[in-house]
Amino acid sequence: MPGMPESPNPQRRSEASRQAILGSALQLCAEVGYGRLTVEAIAAHAAVSKKTIYRWWPSKGAVVLEALDDTMTAVADHPNTGDLTADLCTQLSGVIELLTPPSRSAAVGLIAEALHDDALAQELRERIVRPRIANFEQRMRQAQADGELAADADLDVALDLIYGPIFHRLVLHLGMPDAAQLRSLVEHALRGISSPPATH
Amino acid sequence: MPGMPESPNPQRRSEASRQAILGSALQLCAEVGYGRLTVEAIAAHAAVSKKTIYRWWPSKGAVVLEALDDTMTAVADHPNTGDLTADLCTQLSGVIELLTPPSRSAAVGLIAEALHDDALAQELRERIVRPRIANFEQRMRQAQADGELAADADLDVALDLIYGPIFHRLVLHLGMPDAAQLRSLVEHALRGISSPPATH
Amino acid sequence: MPGMPESPNPQRRSEASRQAILGSALQLCAEVGYGRLTVEAIAAHAAVSKKTIYRWWPSKGAVVLEALDDTMTAVADHPNTGDLTADLCTQLSGVIELLTPPSRSAAVGLIAEALHDDALAQELRERIVRPRIANFEQRMRQAQADGELAADADLDVALDLIYGPIFHRLVLHLGMPDAAQLRSLVEHALRGISSPPATH
C-alpha cells in the first residue's frame, strides 16, 4: 500500500508548489550542502508554507529524494556502444559526478540521511537504486548475449565488484578514482567475475 | 602539530570523566541510534558537565570517533592463519558486525556524519581507516611472500574490490552478505586481482 | 511609536499562553523568590516554549512587570473617605503589603532588577509608578479643594516626604513601620508640607 500516508486529496494538489519546492530543495542543497539544508529554508525559498511541505512529504530527505528522482530519470542509464568496459566506465563516471563533491551533493546527503532513517532508506532503494540495478543487469545480459561476458557470470557479484569501489571510497573518504584508475578497476572487476573462482 | 587546538591543559584532565563520556556515547548510540544521540544526553548519562565535553571535543562526532577508536584498537585486525581467503572472510565478518544494524551502529552514524563534516571525515580517515588499510596491506604482502597471492597484484585495487562490496551494500541498503556470499565475493575479488587484466 | 520592538504579529498572539506565562511568573516568584525565578522554570510551569517567552518579552523582569501591572490595576489606588491622613495610611499599608516580605515580593524583585537595567527601569516608571503618582496627586488636589491641605502645598515634595520613608526603610533594611509609626510619619510629613518653610 505505497503512498498511503497522503491523507489530503492529491487531485487538488498545486503542481506549481510542488515544482517550486523540489527546485528549491535541489538549488539550496547545492548552495549550502544537504546538512545545512532545512525545511524552513526550502519553504522560504519556494515561497511556500512549511505546512504544505509537511503535508506531502514526511521529511526533508523525502523531498530531496523526489527531487533527485525527478531529475535523474534517464540520467546515469547504461549506454550500449558494444564495448562493455568503456560503457561501464562511462556510466560510472556519471555516478561519480553525482556524488561529487560529497559536501554539496544531494545524492550523498540523501545517502547519509538514509543511514539512520529506515523509511527513507527503503524509498531510496526502491525508487532510485533498484531501477539502476535493473538497468545494469539488462546491459550485462546484453553483454552476455554479445559474448563480451561469460554466460555464467554472477551478476550480483558483478554489481558488488563494479560499484563497490566507488562507494567504498566515498564513505571512507579515500578520493574518487580518475579515469585511468576507474578503467583499471572495471577491468579487474570484470576479470574477477568472468569465470567461477577456482576452489581448492 | 596535530592535537594543537586543545587550549586546556591536558595534564589536568580527568581520565574518569573521559572514560564515562566515551562509554556513555557508545551505550546511548546503541540504544537510541547515532541520529538521536545528543551531547546533552551523553553529559547527563556520564554525570558530567556539558562544558567538559565541549572542552575536549569539538562535536558529538569527535566523541563517538574517539570512543570507537578506543574500543576498536586491535579489533578488526587481520588474522594470519596461512589461509588468505579464510582470513579475509574472518576480518570482513568483523567489519560487517561493526556496521550492523546500521541504525544502531556507532560506526555507521559516524560515517553518515562525516559525509557532511570535512573535519570529521579527515579524523575518521586518519585515525580509523588508515591504520586498518595499513594492516590490510601488511597481511596482503605476507600473502605475496607466502605465494598465496601474485607478487605483482595491485593492492590498491585489491582494497577496493574486497571492501567495496560491503560499503556498497551498506549505503544502498542492499543487505549484508551471509557467510557463503561473503566467501564468494572474496574469491571473485582475489581472482580479479591475481594478475593484470588482459587488454584487448 | 511605543511597543515597536515587537516584530512578531501581535494579532496572532495566543492569549492563553500569555495568561499562563504571567500567572506562572507570579506564582513561582511567590514560591521561590524573584532571585531564583528563571525563564526556564516559567516556561516549564506554563507548559510553554521558552521561545514564546523570548518572542514577546526581552527579559524575565519584563514578564514580571507585566504580570504585576495586570494584577495591580486598581490595586493600591487612593481611597477617599474625606480623612486625608487616614486615607494615606490605608494606601501606604497597601504598598507596604506589596513589598512584604522583600525576599518573596515580586515588586521588590522588580525594583532590584530595574536598578541595573535601564530599559526595565523606564518601563517600571511609566507603567507602574507614574499612574500611582497621578492617582496620588489627584487625591491630594481633592484634599486641597476640601481644605484639608494648604492650597499652595508642593505636591512633589509631598510625594517624596510621604513615600520616601517606606522605600528608605526597604532598601536600607530598617524594617517597615507598624500602623502607629506609619500614622506618625504621615502626620509629620503633612505638617512639613502644609506651608512653605521659613527662609532665613
Next chain:
Amino acid sequence: MPGMPESPNPQRRSEASRQAILGSALQLCAEVGYGRLTVEAIAAHAAVSKKTIYRWWPSKGAVVLEALDDTMTAVADHPNTGDLTADLCTQLSGVIELLTPPSRSAAVGLIAEALHDDALAQELRERIVRPRIANFEQRMRQAQADGELAADADLDVALDLIYGPIFHRLVLHLGMPDAAQLRSLVEHALRGISSPPATH
C-alpha cells in the same frame, strides 16, 4: 559569634591579594556595572584564584560591600558648620554622588543584591548603614543642643523624612534632586519634625 565562618587562618592571609581583589571589584563595577560584574572577572583582573575569593568572602556582594566599606570610611560623614540645613544638604549631596549613576554605582548594586540576600542585607545594615545613622543622630543631637532643632524632635522620624526622598527617587527612577530641590526637601522635612503634629 561573628566572624565564625572563617576557617582559614586570617594571620596568613595575603594582604596584597585582598587589596587587588577589592580594587578590581570596584573598578570593574564602575566599568561594566554591578549586574555584569562576576567573581570570575574579579579573579582574572586581580590575577587571583577564584578559590582565594571564595575562601574569604561568601559572595560577590560581600566583596563589594567590603570594598565599599573600606573606601567609604570617613566619607559621607556629617559636617558641622553650625548651619544644620546646609550641613544636611552637603552630606546628602555626598550620598547622592555615591548613588549616581545607578547603573554604575557599586552602592546601588549592593542595595539591589541585598534585596534578595538576607545575609548581605544584614551586613549592609550593620557595617554601612548603622554607623551613618549613628553619625546622623550625633549631628542632630548637636543641633538640638545648639537650639537649631526642637529638643523633642523625633530623630527616627527625622531620619525617614530626610533620607527617604533620595531612596524613594532612586528606586522608582524619578531622578535625583538638584541642589535647589534638595534644599527645599530638607527644609520641608525639618519643618515637619520641628514639633509634634497637631492631632485633630
Next chain:
DNA sequence: GACTAACCGAGACGGTACGTCTGGTCTTTAC
C-alpha cells in the same frame, strides 16, 4: 636551616540557566 602547614595561582570539574535555533504541529486569514 629544614620542616611543615596552609595559603596561593591556576584552572578543570559538575551544575544551572542562559538566549538562540530548528523541527514539526496547529491556528488564523485570504482567496
Next chain:
DNA sequence: GTAAAGACCAGACGTACCGTCTCGGTTAGTC
C-alpha cells in the same frame, strides 16, 4: 477547502558563571 503566513510546543544547541575541588609552588612560622 487549500494554501500562505507564522505562532506555537518541544527541546538541543553551545556559552557563561557559579561554587567546589584538586594540583604544584611558594611562603610563613616552628623546631
